[in-house]
Amino acid sequence: MGDARISCDESAPDRETAKTAYARHIDRLNALGPRRSGNAAHRELIDDVAADLAGLGYRVERDTHTFERWDSPEHGASLAVETQAVEVSSPWPYSGETGPEGVSAPLILVSPGRRMWASAAGHIAVVEVENMEAPASLVLESWGSDLPFEAVANPVISTELAGIDLRAARSAGVVGVVAVWRGLSDHEARGQYLPFTRPHQEIPAVWVPDSEGDRLVAAARRGAQATLVLDATRHPGASMDTVWAVSPGAGPHAHETVIVVTHSDGGNAVEENGFIGLLALARDAAESSHDRTLVFVMTAGHLRIPAVTAHGQATTAWLDAHPELWDADAAGHRAVAGLVIEHLGARRQRNDSPRAGSGDDGAEPELLYATTRELDALARAVWHGAGPVRPVKPGALVHLGEGEPLFENRIPAIALVTGPASLLAETPHAGVDLDLLSRQVESFRALQRRLTAAPDRRSFGTVRTPGRVRKLIAGARVTFFLARQRSHRATRARRSRRRPRG
Incomplete structure (x- = not known):
């Protein structure tokens, strides 16, 4: 160079x-x-x-x-459900470590929007994270013309909006977390180093691609036994x-x-x-x-x-x-x-x-x-x-x-x-x-x-940072958007469970 x-x-x-x-x-x-x-x-x-x-x-x-x-080697994360391997798209950075033997426990599905960690004590929790398409106006403003794009669907933003609190899961006795991508192609999901803004969480967590989602969610609903390995090290x-x-x-x-x-x-x-x-x-x-x-x-x-x-x-x-x-x-x-x-x-x-x-x-x-x-x-x-x-x-x-x-x-x-x-x-x-x-x-x-x-x-102008009222209004808009998203996901989930099989 x-x-x-x-x-x-x-x-x-x-x-x-x-x-x-x-x-x-x-x-x-x-x-x-x-x-x-x-x-x-x-x-x-x-x-x-x-x-x-x-x-x-x-x-x-x-x-x-x-x-x-904190570091995880290239092949340091794996997941097996009832001895069947499940693809891991990436480790959750700075989540936790299991050692090479991993941690084994029953799976349990934690409902979107209501992180019911207490009910998952002693389990490996499965959570679904949608790579949601949000209006760009939720996070950007314009100087009077159009925004460069109308909507944004980016896993960086989606992981933050998902609101998954791993430390709360650990405090509730959860032994591991598996986050399932929804709405993100498997190709894009592989290797995502997300989220990257949080301190060490003291609980192992990994991401799995959308293609594994239905199988994993079904296994979590029946409480299938799983082994999660995150053989990461701390330096x-x-x-x-x-x-x-x-x-x-x-x-x-x-x-x-x-x-x-x-x-x-x-x-x-x-x-x-x-x-x-x-x-x-x-x-x-x-x-x-x-x-x-x-x-x-x-x-x-x-x-x-x-x-x-x-x-x-x-x-x-x-x-x-x-x-x-x-x-x-x-x-x-x-x-x-x-x-x-x-x-x-x-x-x-x-x-x-x-x-x-x-x-x-x-x-x-x-x-x-x-x-x-x-x-x-x-x-x-x-x-x-x-x-x-x-x-x-x-x-x-x-x-x-x-x-x-x-x-x-x-x-x-x-x-x-x-x-x-x-x-x-x-x-x-x-x-x-x-x-x-x-x-x-x-x-x-x-x-x-x-x-x-x-x-x-003075020709560069003066920066005006947002005041408390603007932040409250913007926060309320995000909260309303997320509530609508959770409602839509819950409706889709109910319809999926009622759909006749065979």
């Missing part, structure tokens, strides 16, 4: 040279494999990017995070580094900073490849003078948020550690804008091919945040990605991705966080649209130049 240098010129030959360098980066990610927080592949990528930054002349700083790492004293570097401004606004953020951990070559854009922007800054100071941050811990911060996304830890680079009240620099680069070149369909490709026909619709109206206008003027440019503003309940800490600290920002269904899937290879990736990097480069050169920071 260290020899893949990214050109900043915009002539056609240099664009092709840059695309070749981007392809090498993607090949490198595929060769490294999943970069779970703190594993060897994750640390190797961090060292590679640090070396690239040093090669550009930067003084590279590191913030080390030490934590207890105290694991570590990972957030790396960052500063390109000092050379103009009258050098005391103002523009923060460029991505993260390093991820399960495939889309999640996370944002460092490709960060290195391109860092090279641009190193080769040309700029008014404002630029700070480049590659955060570690996005897939292990509880290890680095008690609230918010992982970049919160960096902001907390370095207020002098963004908080004027700390008698240092004032951050006036930010760029957050995630999931470049994302395709709609999962593609486990070892080769990266091109072509817009398979591009996932972009999710591009602009946290002020002024930055919305700037993005519309500059951005050239996957189709029409429709920046969104954060919803009242959530700003997805590592742009969230900038938003919560009222730093105006533009953040790309496109989310295909396979985003959190650990895959041996991941297809990336290199033409799209190249256009997105060039768009970020143009945005960086605009943000560092603007004569007045």
Whole structure:
């Protein structure tokens, strides 16, 4: 990776040279494999990017995070019901461990929406999780135009909306949990590293694909005996580094900073490849003078948020550690804008091919945040990605991705966080649209130049975070939506049980 240098010129030959360098980066990610927080592949990528930054002349700083790492080997999870094997699509990260012998107990079905854990004491609980299609307006808002998509059906969101509380299950005496995907293809379900935002749960749990669902639910209804194996291990004293570097401004606004953020951990070559854009922007800054100071941050811990911060996304830890680079009240620099680069070149369909490709026909619709109206206008003027440019503003309940800490600290920002269904899937290879990736990097480069050169920071606008009333209204809408979904599922389940057999 260290020899893949990214050109900043915009002539056609240099664009092709840059695309070749981007392809090498993607090949490198595929060769490294999943970069779970703190594993060897994750640390190797961090060292590679640090070396690239040093090669550009930067003084590279590191913030080390030490934590207890949980890990499950590739074939460390299994499930057998009455001696018949059931496919496991993935372990539940940081759930629990059984050792190689596993845990054996009767299965019991826990009703959707009413997590009746007490009735499952001494059992392995089976729960169904629908990859539900939710209106995009539940989590996103617009700046006056249409949202980039009307609905979202993403397992990242579905696992959070499912509300499965493993710790409550453990406290009730449940010995294991099997979560059944519904409405997600088996292909997309395999390898999903979800959920990734929770502390260690102290109870083993796994995911199984939809194709196993009916058989498993029927077995749970009759209390069939099952053996669940999650031969995971815990590693105290694991570590990972957030790396960052500063390109000092050379103009009258050098005391103002523009923060460029991505993260390093991820399960495939889309999640996370944002460092490709960060290195391109860092090279641009190193080769040309700029008014404002630029700070480049590659955060570690996005897939292990509880290890680095008690609230918010992982970049919160960096902001907390370095207020002098963004908080004027700390008698240092004032951050006036930010760029957050995630999931470049994302395709709609999962593609486990070892080769990266091109072509817009398979591009996932972009999710591009602009946290002020002024930055919305700037993005519309500059951005050239996957189709029409429709920046969104954060919803009242959530700003997805590592742009969230900038938003919560009222730093105006533009953040790309496109989310295909396979985003959190650990895959041996991941297809990336290199033409799209190249256009997105060039768009970020143009945005960086605009943000560092603007004569007045007031042209970036003022971030307004949602107040209590907006959050309550948004929460009520989500609650109503989930109640309707539970009602529909319960009705379908009753009809299914009444359907004559034979």
